[in-house]
Amino acid sequence: MEPSIIDTHAHLNDMADLANVLARAKAAGIRAIVAVGVNHDSDKKTLEIVSRFNNPEIYPPIYPAIGLHPGDINTSEPEGLFDFIEENIDKIVAIGESGLDYWYKEARKDGPARELQGRVFAKQVDIAKRHDKPIVIHSRGAWKECLKKTKEAGIKRAVFHWYSGPEDVLREILAEGYFMSAAPSCEYSPEHRKAIETAPLERMLLETDSPVVYKPASGRYKSEPKDVARVLKEVAKIKNVPEEEVAVMTTRNAGAFFNLS
Numbered sequence: 090m091e092p093s094i095i096d097t098h099a100h101l102n103d104m105a106d107l108a109n110v111l112a113r114a115k116a117a118g119i120r121a122i123v124a125v126g127v128n129h130d131s132d133k134k135t136l137e138i139v140s141r142f143n144n145p146e147i148y149p150p151i152y153p154a155i156g157l158h159p160g161d162i163n164t165s166e167p168e169g170l171f172d173f174i175e176e177n178i179d180k181i182v183a184i185g186e187s188g189l190d191y192w193y194k195e196a197r198k199d200g201p202a203r204e205l206q207g208r209v210f211a212k213q214v215d216i217a218k219r220h221d222k223p224i225v226i227h228s229r230g231a232w233k234e235c236l237k238k239t240k241e242a243g244i245k246r247a248v249f250h251w252y253s254g255p256e257d258v259l260r261e262i263l264a265e266g267y268f269m270s271a272a273p274s275c276e277y278s279p280e281h282r283k284a285i286e287t288a289p290l291e292r293m294l295l296e297t298d299s300p301v302v303y304k305p306a307s308g309r310y311k312s313e314p315k316d317v318a319r320v321l322k323e324v325a326k327i328k329n330v331p332e333e334e335v336a337v338m339t340t341r342n343a344g345a346f347f348n349l350s
């Protein structure tokens with residue numbers, strides 16, 4: 090029997106052949122999936138997917154998170170989307186994918202792009218705070234700034250997804266009681282492996298960010314939720330603990346973090 094694990098970050102609306110993808114996840118022992126939207130269109134589709142594939146006999150239970158990703162600000166009309174998030178607040182387990190990304194060309198320096206990202210993120214942090222929802226944070230190149238905004242808003246539950254930033258900021262994130270999540274790049278990314286070494290299992294979630302294409306030495310592949318089992322294996326190796334221990338702990342973490350029933 091495979092250990093029971095949860096993929097806490099998958100973009101199901103970006104996947105072809107979803108019925109088979111989900112059936113494969115079920116067959117691989119994936120216990121649940123958190124489906125994450127990034128803009129108005131994908132948020133709507135994510136909610137539709139949750140109702141359409143609601144069949145625990147053949148698919149893992151799917152829990153939705155909706156938000157506006159910093160890379161998608163221009164594809165959505167933010168105000169309408171914020172209303173949409175609030176209208177659907179009782180259906181979702183988290184706000185996100187939200188955050189800041191200072192690696193985008195237009196956001197490499199202080200200026201209007203960073204300001205806009207900051208306003209859009211602050212708005213979602215505020216929704217999370219008012220409704221006591223956790224927030225799923227994309228923080229590439231803006232790790233410190235994401236932490237600052239989240240902390241200052243008094244957010245209790247935040248996950249810094251696929252964390253690959255500096256160790257000192259990670260230590261502050263952990264000290265604040267926040268989580269990081271381990272993604273399939275842990276098979277080869279030195280920054281991400283370092284973060285997994287630093288974070289205790291008590292503060293870790295597992296995810297795929299599927300359908301991201303990963304490039305381990307064993308060969309590139311397009312990820313899907315079943316590949317969270319690869320993350321489990323690699324995290325167990327990095328932490329030098331049995332897979333079962335990683336599975337039990339991270340599944341318990343995900344249940345408490347997202348308040349899964």
Ligand SMILES: [Zn+2]
Nearest residue numbers: 098125186298
């Ligand atoms: Zn993502």
